[in-house]
Amino acid sequence: MNPLAIIGNVVITALGETGRLSLFTWRAVTHILRPPLYWRLIGQQMMRIGYFSLPVVALTAFFTGGVLALQIYYGSDQFNSESIVATIVALGITRELGPVLGGLMVAGRAAAAIAAELGTMRVTEQIDALSTLSTNPFKYLVVPRVIAAVITLPALVFIGDVIGIFGGFVVGTQTLDFNAGVYIKTTVDFLELDDITSGLIKSAIFGFIIAMMGCYQGFHSRGGAQGVGRATTNAVVSSSILILAANYVMTSLFFSS
Amino acid sequence: MNISVPAKDIKIELKNVHKRFGKKIVLHDLSLTIPKGKSLVVIGGSGSGKSVMLKSILGIIRPEKGSIKVDGKDVTKLSTSEREKTLRKFGMLFQNAALFDSLPVWENVAFGLIQGRNMKRKDAKEIALEKLGQVGLTTEIGDLYPAELSGGMQKRVGLARAIATDPEIIFFDEPTTGLDPIMADVINDLIVNSVQKLGATALSITHDMASARKIADYIAMIYKGEIIWAGTRDEVDNSGNEYVDQFIHGRADGPIKMDVLKP
Ligand SMILES: Nc1ncnc2c1ncn2[C@@H]1O[C@H](COP(=O)(O)OP(=O)(O)OP(=O)(O)O)[C@@H](O)[C@H]1O
Ligand SMILES: [Mg+2]
Numbered sequence: 001m002n003p004l005a006i007i008g009n010v011v012i013t014a015l016g017e018t019g020r021l022s023l024f025t026w027r028a029v030t031h032i033l034r035p036p037l038y039w040r041l042i043g044q045q046m047m048r049i050g051y052f053s054l055p056v057v058a059l060t061a062f063f064t065g066g067v068l069a070l071q072i073y074y075g076s077d078q079f080n081s082e083s084i085v086a087t088i089v090a091l092g093i094t095r096e097l098g099p100v101l102g103g104l105m106v107a108g109r110a111a112a113a114i115a116a117e118l119g120t121m122r123v124t125e126q127i128d129a130l131s132t133l134s135t136n137p138f139k140y141l142v143v144p145r146v147i148a149a150v151i152t153l154p155a156l157v158f159i160g161d162v163i164g165i166f167g168g169f170v171v172g173t174q175t176l177d178f179n180a181g182v183y184i185k186t187t188v189d190f191l192e193l194d195d196i197t198s199g200l201i202k203s204a205i206f207g208f209i210i211a212m213m214g215c216y217q218g219f220h221s222r223g224g225a226q227g228v229g230r231a232t233t234n235a236v237v238s239s240s241i242l243i244l245a246a247n248y249v250m251t252s253l254f255f256s257s
Numbered sequence: 258m259n260i261s262v263p264a265k266d267i268k269i270e271l272k273n274v275h276k277r278f279g280k281k282i283v284l285h286d287l288s289l290t291i292p293k294g295k296s297l298v299v300i301g302g303s304g305s306g307k308s309v310m311l312k313s314i315l316g317i318i319r320p321e322k323g324s325i326k327v328d329g330k331d332v333t334k335l336s337t338s339e340r341e342k343t344l345r346k347f348g349m350l351f352q353n354a355a356l357f358d359s360l361p362v363w364e365n366v367a368f369g370l371i372q373g374r375n376m377k378r379k380d381a382k383e384i385a386l387e388k389l390g391q392v393g394l395t396t397e398i399g400d401l402y403p404a405e406l407s408g409g410m411q412k413r414v415g416l417a418r419a420i421a422t423d424p425e426i427i428f429f430d431e432p433t434t435g436l437d438p439i440m441a442d443v444i445n446d447l448i449v450n451s452v453q454k455l456g457a458t459a460l461s462i463t464h465d466m467a468s469a470r471k472i473a474d475y476i477a478m479i480y481k482g483e484i485i486w487a488g489t490r491d492e493v494d495n496s497g498n499e500y501v502d503q504f505i506h507g508r509a510d511g512p513i514k515m516d517v518l519k520p
Binding site for chain 1: 372
């Protein structure tokens with residue numbers, strides 16, 4: 001096949017996909033703003049997306065904080081490293097690693113689960129059945145998941161921040177023989193509210209990305225089991241990449257000045 | 258060939274509807290009139306476009322050409338919110354039941370009442386259990402999940418869900434397929450009842466001629482995406498149409514050729 005034709009096809013497919021995704025996102029947002037909301041379903045989704053992701057996020061944060069402390073210690077001149085380790089662990093976790101790793105872990109769990117569930121509902125005509133029962137599929141399926149993810153992700157990441165810093169503290173005081181009081185004092189002195197809030201704003205955006213990609217891929221799955229499998233993979237891959245890209249953009253916006 | 262009734266008695270009217278998937282033409286210039294408060298049965302071979310026709314009326318599938326009027330309004334041209342309003346008039350039994358597998362059986366049946374009509378869950382459950390009783394399912398089944406039911410039971414739950422809100426228009430996509438002959442007759446009675454007692458307009462698809470004769474006021478035959486014959490139930494035996502004759506007598510020989518390899 002003509003290489004130009006291949007490139008052309010790829011570009012057209014990509015543009016079409018971007019257009020469909022934008023339209024889908026726009027519809028979701030307008031439905032969020034238009035009552036009624038299904039509170040019961042939002043609560044249910046908050047449990048599934050947020051609460052059940054807690055162990056994964058907590059473990060990830062703990063080990064990340066710990067390994068960060070080790071590497072900073074080995075990388076620094078090890079003299080006066082106490083304050084450097086404490087500061088960089090706190091900033092690294094709250095600004096970048098907490099939200100990004102938390103987002104990626106939840107993307108693996110929740111985006112996949114959403115895409116698989118909605119994809120199955122699509123191919124078994126359950127989504128069509130919703131509309132014949134006077135229920136808007138967007139309001140009933142997409143909106144609760146998006147709202148739940150946008151609310152619970154910052155909460156998860158905040159808990160992850162605390163646990164991550166604690167992980168650094170444990171490694172610092174147990175393995176590297178730092179003074180616990182000094183470590184805590186340095187952390188508190190250097191950490192500013194902006195560091196935490198910027199990470200939480202990021203994670204709310206990541207929550208939106210995760211729910212949107214899960215719903216989008218699920219809604220547009222075709223065929224049978226294979227189609228649902230493809231939707232699930234696409235949801236995880238695309239939400240992960242979008243999270244990393246959005247993170248870069250937000251970091252350059254928040255920390256440029 | 259079409260059903261002729263005065264304009265005021267028409268509930269749904271399809272005119273020159275076309276639908277294709279890729280290169281495959283599924284509905285080809287399909288026209289059909291469905292009279293108000295009557296039961297119309299559409300018969301036709303597998304793959305002839307029956308389910309696609311139902312879904313087009315419901316707006317789940319958008320035809321490329323033609324008009325579909327429900328109570329005089331063209332549903333292919335409605336905005337989303339107007340379409341939602343029109344859909345409230347409908348109840349639909351999907352061919353594969355399409356039950357919500359995350360909800361227990363009773364909540365499936367009560368769904369249209371709770372979500373669509375904002376009824377209290379407790380009241381809706383009562384109605385749901387009553388409707389389940391009408392399709393021969395006991396109260397205990399209400400607490401099971403769809404995956405725990407047999408195919409025929411799922412079909413009956415789908416039926417109970419379709420009639421739960423007492424809709425003005427009910428679509429049944431193969432209501433008796435997968436049921437034993439006795440239960441099939443119970444369902445036939447239920448459909449007749451819905452039309453006669455509630456005054457609903459029913460559109461059913463079936464391959465089961467016994468069922469068709471029992472529930473139909475009118476019968477129409479679809480062949481290759483086109484309505485090739487329509488008339489009253491009694492006319493079907495003297496239709497003078499070879500395709501209809503072959504179909505209702507279930508003969509392998511005739512104008513309709515099945516693409517099968519002979520051994
Ligand atoms: N979503 C779709 N995408 C592509 N083709 C489709 C789709 N839905 C239906 N078709 C095609 O349209 C044709 C008619 O399908 P339809 O489901 O209406 O048949 P049917 O008359 O209901 O048959 P049956 O009695 O077996 O249920 C089939 O050839 C099918 O392959
Ligand atoms: Mg069918």
